[in-house]
Amino acid sequence: MENAYKKASEDIVFEEFDGDLVVLNLASGQYFGLNPSAANVWRVLMDGSIPASPSEAVLACITELDDLGLISKDERAATPVACEITDTPTIDAYDDLSDLIMADPIHDVDNEAGWPVRSDQD
């Protein structure tokens, strides 16, 4: 039986918006957008299950979530469950936002001049 997955760390937080998911890695500052199909994969994994009879696209999605440092293998065994996939699961990285997180807050970021402009201070 396959192992379940879990969030890679407590630094991984996420919020849902009308079927889409936005995931933030607080440690790296990277934001990711998951389309509804990828979001369904994520929910199945967060429930401690795995998609039953996963397509190649679903397997690729799980691999990508792992490669991005958002999920990691858990010790528990996972139960296969149905996972609604209506199109290719996609994960978008919002790279233009990550500098803002990684920058030393306040000092390095000029919050009026535009991202990812850093202030000259310090």
Added chain:
Amino acid sequence: MRLTERSVASRIEDCFQGFDQAWETSVGEACFSVADRAYAWRTDFPEYGGIVHSAVARPDCPKAAPDDTPCRILVADARRDDRPDIIWADRYFNERIVEAALADTPYRLRYHQPSGFLQVYDRRRRIGLQLMHGLGGRPAWDGGSPLRNFLHWDFASTTLGLVHAGSLSEGTKGVLLAGAGGSGKSGTVLAGIMRGLRSVGDDYVLADLRQHPRAFPLYRLAKQDPEGLRRAGLENHAGLSRTTNWQGKTQFALDAVAPGSVIDRIDLCALLLPHVTGAGATTFTPANAKEAFLAVAPSGVSQVPGDRDKSFALAARVSRELPCWHVHLGTDPDEISAAIRSFIAEQPA
């Protein structure tokens, strides 16, 4: 006391040894309020008192109920022998590691390594200590939003907390404005208040989502670069300082350019995402909650230390609970302000 990443969780409570004694020997107690909370503070630096008093939106305190204990914040001179002696002993201060170490404790800490500026807060007892090596021993941004981290740590929850957004209202019914630097957020707020709209702030506000969405003021200051002042017709305003801050911007009180413009509360009816388009007229198009979230969350989550998961969740709630609209700004401040005034009037209360 030497604090490190390894020791901070176990030793941070000791930072408050001697707090009460230091409090009693500080001078100049003052108070300010945010929403229904009172903040009593004392300082070893009389000039810092003026900085705080001129920055906070409500430099007074409501009458406290008998069981209300105001938060106490002590701004202490780290050079004094009778003040807590706290040193960050690691070579670097890794903010995220320290935040994670303290996440499950009632304590929060922020250290600005270049200046040795240290803030530590006990959320359970609502006492905060800010240590500075002289009046200049603080980050350059501090003067625009003094003691802000303490307010964040005191309020931080998923339904009540600081949000990086501007605001405009007609009476007490109004909107938040969120967006990246250069989106026109601050300029729109400035244009609005100069034409009779009101505000609870142009940079950070306290968002309260526990019942009907509301926003409260934190600070009454704004800042604009020379071009922004010129666009607002303020380049020669008698009430504005000629000196600029660390960003090359002029910092000023909103009510210096628009008396009475800062109000106590806004009942929120929408979240606007401004865009500078150069168009002839200001128009509004619907935005989805995810777009709004990505306009609100990143800067707030990054700029304010600690409880970032709560800031993230609060920004998400704001984006989901308020109708969200893109506002494509025209070029005429009169027209922009009139368009926003009409928009507010048309929204359900």
